[in-house]
Each structure stands twice: as C-alpha cells, then as structure tokens.
Amino acid sequence: xxxxxxxxxxxxxxxERFPRLSGRLPEGFVNSANVVFVGWRRLGYFKYLLAGVLMxxxxxxxxxxxMPLLQGxxxxxxxxxxxxxxxLTLGLSVVVGLAGLLDLGYxxxxxxxxxxxxxxxxSGSPDQFHIVEWTPWASIPFAVIVAMLAGxxxxxxxxxxxxxxxxxxxxxxxxxxxxxANNLEITNGSRGIAGIPHPTVGDFDFxxxxxxxxxxxxxxxxxxxxxxxxxxxxxxxGRYWAAIREDEVAxxxxxxxxxxxxxxxxxxxxxxxxxxxxxxxxxxGYIAPNSFPLLESILVLSAVVLxxxxxxxxxxxxxxxxxxxxxxxxDASPSGAVLGFNIETGxxxxxxxxxIIVMIYRPGGLLAAKRRRTELSEAGAxxxxxxxxxxxxxxxxxxxxxxxxxxx
Amino acid sequence: xxxxxxxxxxxxxxxxxxxxxxxxIALGYTMVYGVLKLINFAHDAIFMVGAxxxxxxxxxxxxxxxxxxxxxxxVMLLAMLLVAGAxxxxxxxxxxxxxxxxxxxxxxxxxxxxxxxxxxxFFITYLFQQDFLLGPGQRNFxxxxxxxxxxxxxxxxxxxxxxxxxxxxVGALVCFLFLDRLINQTATGRSIRALSEDPVASQxxxxxxxxxxxxTFVIGGFFGGVAGAMYGLLFxxxxxxxxFIPGIKAFTxxxxxxxxxxxxxxxxxxxxxxxxxxxxxxxxxxxxxxxAFTLLPLVLIFRPTGILGERIGG
Numbered sequence: 001x002x003x004x005x006x007x008x009x010x011x012x013x014x015x016e017r018f019p020r021l022s023g024r025l026p027e028g029f030v031n032s033a034n035v036v037f038v039g040w041r042r043l044g045y046f047k048y049l050l051a052g053v054l055m056x057x058x059x060x061x062x063x064x065x066x067m068p069l070l071q072g073x074x075x076x077x078x079x080x081x082x083x084x085x086x087x088l089t090l091g092l093s094v095v096v097g098l099a100g101l102l103d104l105g106y107x108x109x110x111x112x113x114x115x116x117x118x119x120x121x122x123s124g125s126p127d128q129f130h131i132v133e134w135t136p137w138a139s140i141p142f143a144v145i146v147a148m149l150a151g152x153x154x155x156x157x158x159x160x161x162x163x164x165x166x167x168x169x170x171x172x173x174x175x176x177x178x179x180x181a182n183n184l185e186i187t188n189g190s191r192g193i194a195g196i197p198h199p200t201v202g203d204f205d206f207x208x209x210x211x212x213x214x215x216x217x218x219x220x221x222x223x224x225x226x227x228x229x230x231x232x233x234x235x236x237x238g239r240y241w242a243a244i245r246e247d248e249v250a251x252x253x254x255x256x257x258x259x260x261x262x263x264x265x266x267x268x269x270x271x272x273x274x275x276x277x278x279x280x281x282x283x284x285g286y287i288a289p290n291s292f293p294l295l296e297s298i299l300v301l302s303a304v305v306l307x308x309x310x311x312x313x314x315x316x317x318x319x320x321x322x323x324x325x326x327x328x329x330x331d332a333s334p335s336g337a338v339l340g341f342n343i344e345t346g347x348x349x350x351x352x353x354x355x356i357i358v359m360i361y362r363p364g365g366l367l368a369a370k371r372r373r374t375e376l377s378e379a380g381a382x383x384x385x386x387x388x389x390x391x392x393x394x395x396x397x398x399x400x401x402x403x404x405x406x407x408x
Numbered sequence: 409x410x411x412x413x414x415x416x417x418x419x420x421x422x423x424x425x426x427x428x429x430x431x432x433i434a435l436g437y438t439m440v441y442g443v444l445k446l447i448n449f450a451h452d453a454i455f456m457v458g459a460x461x462x463x464x465x466x467x468x469x470x471x472x473x474x475x476x477x478x479x480x481x482x483v484m485l486l487a488m489l490l491v492a493g494a495x496x497x498x499x500x501x502x503x504x505x506x507x508x509x510x511x512x513x514x515x516x517x518x519x520x521x522x523x524x525x526x527x528x529x530f531f532i533t534y535l536f537q538q539d540f541l542l543g544p545g546q547r548n549f550x551x552x553x554x555x556x557x558x559x560x561x562x563x564x565x566x567x568x569x570x571x572x573x574x575x576x577x578v579g580a581l582v583c584f585l586f587l588d589r590l591i592n593q594t595a596t597g598r599s600i601r602a603l604s605e606d607p608v609a610s611q612x613x614x615x616x617x618x619x620x621x622x623x624t625f626v627i628g629g630f631f632g633g634v635a636g637a638m639y640g641l642l643f644x645x646x647x648x649x650x651x652f653i654p655g656i657k658a659f660t661x662x663x664x665x666x667x668x669x670x671x672x673x674x675x676x677x678x679x680x681x682x683x684x685x686x687x688x689x690x691x692x693x694x695x696x697x698x699x700a701f702t703l704l705p706l707v708l709i710f711r712p713t714g715i716l717g718e719r720i721g722g
Contacts, residue, residue: 102522157709164447165708167522168659172701175656183694245519294652298530305523340540349534355527359520360510 010037017368048223055219059211073210078327080210080283083218084276085323089303089315090225091272096301097310098233099265100245101159102167105174106300109270111292112150112177113143113277115187118287123196129186136199136282140275147274148267155266159259174297182289192288196281206282213283221279225272226312232268233310241265295348299323302351306358308365317367322351411690417565419685425573427681428580429642432635433658434665434673435587436500436628442604442668443624446518449525450503451632452655453532454496458633459549459640459650460542461495462488467550476552484552488641489579489634496633500625503528509618537648546647549640572642579638583631584674590627591670600624604668653697657684660704666714675715 010033014022022030040047062075088110095103118124119131120139158169181187198206199217206212232238240261243251252258281287303322308314330343337343341350358365433455440448466472466488476484507528511520536542553571562569591597599620602610611617639654640646657680665676680700687699707714 096519100519102519104526158705161708161712164518164522165663165712167449167526168447168656168663169705169708172656172660172704176698176701179694179698183692295530298526301523301526337539341538342544345534345537345544349531349538352527352529352531352534356507356524356531359516359524359527363516363520 008038008041010034013037048227052219052223055222056215059214074331076210076214078324080214080218081327082319082324083214083222084279084283085300085303085319086222086316087218087225087272087276087279088300089307089319090222090229090312091269091276092300093304093307093310093312093315094229094232094272095265095269096304097308097314098229098238098241098245099262100241101262101265102164103170103266103269103297104167104301105170105172105177105294105297106269106273107292107294107297108170108174108177109147109150110273110277110280110296111181111289113147113274114281114287114292115181115193115277116143116146116274117278117281118193118196119186121197124188124193125195128188128193136197136278140278143278144271144274147270147277151266151270152263155263159262159266171294171297174294178289178292178294187289190289192286192291194286196285196287198285199282208283208285210283213279217279221272221275225275228268229312237261237264299348299351302355304365305355306351306365308367311365311367314365314367318365322347413689414566415689416686418567419688420682421565421567421569423682423685424678425576425642425681426685427661427678428577429635429638430654430658430661430681431674431677432580432583432631432638433654434662434677435583435670436632437659438662438665438667438670438673439600439624439628441662443600443621444508444521445668446521447525447659448503448625448628449522450507450528450532451500451628451658452651453529454500454503454629454651455632455636455639455655456533456536456646456648456651457499457636458492458496458629459636459646460536460648461633462492462637462640463547463549463646465491466552467548472550472552473548474551481552485575488550488552489637492637493630493633496636497626497630499532500629500632501622503629504622504625508621512621533648533651542646542648544648546645549644549646551641551644553641572638576638576642579634583634584670587627587631587670596620596623657700660700660707663704663714664707666716669714669716672714672716679715 011022011030014025014030043050058079059076062079088106091109092103092106095101095106117136117139119129120134120142121136122130122133154170154173158166161169182190187193198208200206206216233241240251240256243254243256244258244261248258284291299322303318304315305318306314306321307316307318326343326347329338333343338346341347362368433451436451436454437448440446440451466484472484475481507524508521511524537544553575589597591600599610599615600623602613602615603617603620607617610620635654636646636651639650658677661677661680662673663676664680665672665674667673680703683703684696684700687696691699
C-alpha cells in the first residue's frame, strides 16, 4: 500500500531524499521532527483529510497582515489558479513522469474539458449551439469522459511511435484542437463562449468568489487525484510504467503490455485535466480559443519537470513556481517588468532556460521522485542517444561509479 | 464541400514555393536527426535567429530599405543570406555546446534531450520577444528585392512570380545540391554518415564525434538561417514567433520524406507544401494548418519511416 512504502524514520528518509541536507541537520532536530514524521505516516487515509483541512485554511492565512504580497482577493485568485494548475501538473506528471511519454499538447485535453462544459450548459447568446442544457454539475462526468476519450483517441494510433515523434504529434494535436475551436460555428469561433453558468447548490451560488471554488472544488479534486495517482504508482500499473520508461524493449520482452499501458497513462493524465477544465470554465464563465495557447502546454510541462518528474510534491511545487510566483512578482512590480523581462512573456524564457539547467544538473527536478531520481541521473541510460566514448565522458562516468562505490 | 477548381493553379505554385522554403528548414531537422537520432526542437528558434540577424544588420544597422538592382542587389543579397546563415550557424553551435553536449557526456536518457531542446526553443524565442531585443510586434524586413506587378517577374498558372519567389526556389535548389555533394562526396560528409550509421564504431575508427556533431549543427543551422532570410524577403517582415509554424511543418516534411534522409526532406517538403496549400481548393484557408498537422500522424501510422526511408545520404 502506498502509505507503507518508503523509509520508516525521518533520518532514513532524509538520507534517501536529501543526502546533503541530512548531514547538516542536528540530531536533536531530526529526532523531534521524527515524531511528526512517524505520526504522519501512521495517519493512513486520515492524512488526506488533514491535508484537506490545512488547505481549507489557506485563504484565511492569506488575509493576515504578514502576507503582504498575497493579500485579499488577489492572493486567493492566485491560490485558485495554482489549484487548477496543480490538477494539470498532476495529470501531466503521470504521462511524462511515470510513463516517460513527452506530451507537448496537454492543454488540448484541458480545452476539450472546458468546451464540453460550455456546450452542455446554458451558456452564450440565445442562438449559441448546445448539445444539452444541463446544470454545470451534470456536465462534470462528461468533461472528464471527453478528455479521457480524446486521450484514448490520440493515444491509440500515436503511442506506438518513438518518443520524439509523439512529442511533435501532440504539439500538432493541440494546434488542431485550437484551430478547430477557432473555426467551427458550434464553438462560436474566436469570439469564444461567454456566460457559462456558475454552479449552484440550492440557493447558494458559487458566483465569482475564488475562495468557494478553491474550498469546494479544487481541494477535493486535488486530493482525489493524489490518491488515484499514488495508488496507481504503487500498483502493478506503476511498475509497468517504470519498466516502460526505463527500457521499453526489455519491458516488452518481459511481457509488459507496452502500448496498452502507455494509452492508459494518457487517459489517466487526461482525466485530471478534464476536471481542471470544468473548474476553470465554471469559475471564469468565459472561454475562447485564445485562453488555451500552446505555450500553456509548455508551461505545464516546465512545472512538471522543474518540480520533479513523477513526484506529487514536485507537481505541486511546480504549479506554485510556474503559475503562482510570476503572478505575485507581476503584482509587486508596477512596470510589469523585471530586468527588462516582461513578466507575462519573459517567464517563458526563464522557464525555458530553467528546463535546460534542470536537465543538465538535476534531471529529477527540485523534488525528485525517489525511483525517478536514481534512473535519470544514472550514468549510461539504456536509451542513451549517442554512446559517448570520448576520454572526457569515460572519466565522468568513472567518477560517478567511484562516488557510488564510496556511498555503498 | 464545394471545390473551386480555379484555385488549382495558384495554390500549386504557392505550394511549390513554400515547399522549397520548408525544405531548407527541414534539412536542419533531418541532419541532426541523422547523427543524434533526436529532434532538435530548437531549430525553429535558430531559423528565427537567422532572419532577425539579417534584419538587424541590414535593416537597423545599415538602414537599408527599398529595392536595389544589378550588381548591388546581387552582392547585398549574398551578404544578407550569409549573415543570416552565419548567425544561425553560430547559435546552433552554441546550442549544441550548452544544451546537448553536457547531456551527451552523461549519456542521459532521451527524454532529457527532448526536454532540454524544448527549453532551448522557448528560451530563445521568448528572449527575442522581449523589448530589449525584437519586441512583441512585427518588424519590417529590408526588402531589397522588388516585388509587385510592376517589378520583374512573370505569370505562371494564374499567379504572379516575382524576385523573392524566384530566389526561394533557386536558393533552395543550390543549397540542396551543395549539401548533397557535401554529404556524399567529402570527408566531412563521410564522417557524418559514419556517425549516423554506428556511433561507437565510428569513434573507434578515429572520428572525433564532438566535432562531427557540431559540424552537423552548424550546417543545419546555416541552411535554417538562409531560410530565415528568404522568409523575411518573401513576406517582408520578421517577428519573434515566425519560426513556430514553419518549424512544425518542416519537421513534418522531414518525417514525411524519411527523417535523417536529405533527399527525403526535399521531397517531403514539396509534398507537404502542395498538400497544405492545395487543400484551399476544397476547404477554407483557416484549415490549412490543420491539414498539415493531421498529415503527420497519418504518415507516421501508415509509413513510419517516411517515403524514402531513414538513411542519411543518397
């Protein structure tokens, strides 16, 4: 079971995950932190409840004076944005981090989820086309199913392809979906669809308050997604994915249903973005093809990679860094620019650079998943691009091996 | 669906011309793929860098505008293409050193290369989007080639062919012949082919793979830059994201013809240009990109190795 996996006490955990930090922390601190750590481990499913309660109170925290940058409505809006972004990073983390498939068009699924809501509720002008006119709640399963079906439809023909082809096909898929929304009449073209109704419960209207959306929609969705992903990762499916990303040929030879498992990763990844799309469109009430530019797919990818491929904490951290941090900086800087970089667009340059740096120096990301970390930094990956036998490369590899021997 | 057969001629001509432009870009993808077996996602940014370099040197620095004739035109045109090519080649070499070589030293997994390449592409593109470089808007490219109905040119299949169009076709053909020679008949070409066939054995035979890989990036980058300048001359402007759509299409073209195969890149690019532009005969022009992007998965499903197969050289 997921909760029992991993280290049993805090020191072992630190040694495994943050070896350098572990050496610096005093024994006393580690011992007292151990109580919390072991307690947390023993909580089982209650820890998700506890996490939910903690998340519930974040908006309260943001209203305190000591959070000058995130005060009031602005802070909560950022929190809500980070919330649905976490759903996106979690889903993409399954695809890229767990199954090792590079998806550059992930936002296409998010977009399909959003448009499903718009077309199944009473939205837009009177002559707007609708499939049905249900309440927003009734469209939740359909937003998820449409996203998952799209994942399946894209996955079945393309997942037999090599990784780099897949990347470009998914990039093209995003563009196709966007152009289709831009040109079709039923989606109202580039003008988009306004007036998507907010959810209501009895007399209570969700309205525009981000706190409500965060508390009642983001938190449950995130927790459910985390539970689902942790279970999958520690089940047979997770081991299949690990085998596929480490060495596809060997995995196939061992009887792993490679294509089926890849499609499954795609479908699971798409499901969380369907939910995120639902939350996004009922909150904002308006969607247009321009709300889903290609660079959004790239930003989600950067969030996943920076945070840590295949790691849940990494996905959360990535969402905060990529979606939350730039908004805060933008709000704090009156000119909208830092060092000549326009924050809205310059962040993409910065995250692009960060992707290169992370790949070179810390391929597992900032909060690397344990299993993933060992693989990505391993000298001589099974699918190395060019086996480099230059003196320099051999020396570097020998040094790595030497380090490992010393450690072991 | 109502087809307008009157558009057959003009779209055919546009298709061929854009096909030649895509072919020049596709050469960069296909060559890097040949030696490293990976897509250089940052090649679209290299293409843009070439065009922007020509814009800076001739438009901003030398302040050239308006068309030229005779020998001045010839010299200026060559200089422009060379500047664009050189700038792109240098940035491609830098790209290889900073984003790829450290990963190669570590024998990193494929995924690391792809992510690093995506990062490089978006870093370069959005760096140029900033105000201290190109800025967010379109900039006018120094159009030294006269175009329009009163300039030199002729009408072919109901469409006007002017100097820029002629330049693209002739330039691409010259580049292609040059590259074909280089790959198939020189020592450099032989080492590129050797590396693409068997990296380990070629190292044992004394090939310096670092040098060969950089050379490949430089050659591919050079042609990308030349294509960038041609794009500027053809459309009369440069913009920070100009590389994106042509980049994907050139890549599609390279796969269509058989990635890693230089003649395939040319064939695939012409085919893609034709299919994409002639789709306008029966579909609205907005669907052009969709047609091009749908072509790629179809090719990959039915003929994953492309029309001519994956083999660098002839």
